[in-house]
Amino acid sequence: MFTTTGNAGLDAFADAIADRVMERIRAAQEPAFIDARECGRRLGRSRRSVLELAAKGVLPSHRQGRRVMFKWRDVERTVEAEKAK
Numbered sequence: 001m002f003t004t005t006g007n008a009g010l011d012a013f014a015d016a017i018a019d020r021v022m023e024r025i026r027a028a029q030e031p032a033f034i035d036a037r038e039c040g041r042r043l044g045r046s047r048r049s050v051l052e053l054a055a056k057g058v059l060p061s062h063r064q065g066r067r068v069m070f071k072w073r074d075v076e077r078t079v080e081a082e083k084a085k
Contacts, residue, residue: 033062033069042072043079 004011034042039059040050051068054061060074 030072032071033064034072036068036070039070039072039075043075 005014036050036054037047040047043050045053050059050070053059054068054070058078059070060078062069062071
């Protein structure tokens with residue numbers, strides 16, 4: 001059960017802080033890189049489609065040996081920027 005202070009501004013500030021803390025916890029628990037299959041699953045695309053977008057430079061990617069890997073936060077930012085256009 002959450003209590004409020006009775007001050008809407010203070011409650012909003014506390015909620016914003018809580019949201020930032022939770023985001024940092026989630027980011028710390030997430031792996032630094034994900035593979036194309038996982039990236040595709042998160043985007044609702046096929047592995048092949050994700051690899052093609054990476055090859056074209058549409059999605060930011062990193063090579064680790066023969067594997068193409070993705071930082072999910074970078075992919076999210078790219079997708080959001082494309083939606084905003």
